Amino acid sequence: MESARRVRVPPRWFVRGAWAVHRGIYRISGGRLGLWRPRATKWGTLRLTTLGRRSGRERSVILAYFEDGPDLVLLSMNGWGEGEPAWRLNLRAHPEATVELPDGVRAVRAREAVGDERARLWARWREFDEKLDAYAALRSTESVVIVLEPRPVAA
Template sequence: MAATPTTPKVPPRWFVRGAWIGHRLLYRTTGKGLARPRRDGKMGMLRLHTVGRKSGEPRVAIVGYLDHDGGFATLAMNGWAEADPAWWLNLKAQPETTVDTVDGPVRVRGREATGDEREQLWARFERATGWGEVESLSQRRHHTPVVVLERV
């Protein structure tokens, strides 16, 4: 009997949200939790500062990233939920911001990758460890933006 392809199971929403809260708490209390991408393909972690597009209040999200042309690239995934993550909506409204890396703060401008750049970055995320099976998981969404954070 032939095996049929299956979509990987996405963790329950309560687990994903708990992991986010725990990661932010770890950073806030210890200053640890950020990392550079590794040569073995493991993604890095950075803190992305945005301003709430409705509230005007400062917001912070810790996101996984890969290095890209002197800047950073990430996926706008909201724990594989249908809605875009708030940080991406905020970044689209106000693209110039700051990220915190293990090397310190960096001024960046966010934009969505398109065309060949998007396809190349998507392939890199597919190969990277720490994301799981991106292609299969992303099919649960209408479109997963690939976000480039260019140094300014």
């Protein structure tokens, strides 16, 4: 817990506001701004579209990711707040989704990374943020590492 005291997370209203601004920039620019590819020392952003677990309607969110071969890797962290984000719950109910990247749209299937794979991918996330473990310690539950695997598009 000592390391958790060394990091601070902005208030929830600020986090939600920042997400809203990011989505607004994406929309206003017609998708030209707001998504970027990951670099060696910086994660990228993608737009994930899932089916709502209750509504069945499409829901989109912009998330950080990095590439692991053909797979895209996400953290289900809810802004380091408690609980799972809605997009994670939607993927649990309907694992097939689409992602928009700066270079186009991909069909994907989501799964949780477990065991050694989770440890390896978590260590890669740590390369982008040395305080990752301290942020994760702020939550009472373990942050889930999500792998989005490519899937063929139905004809």
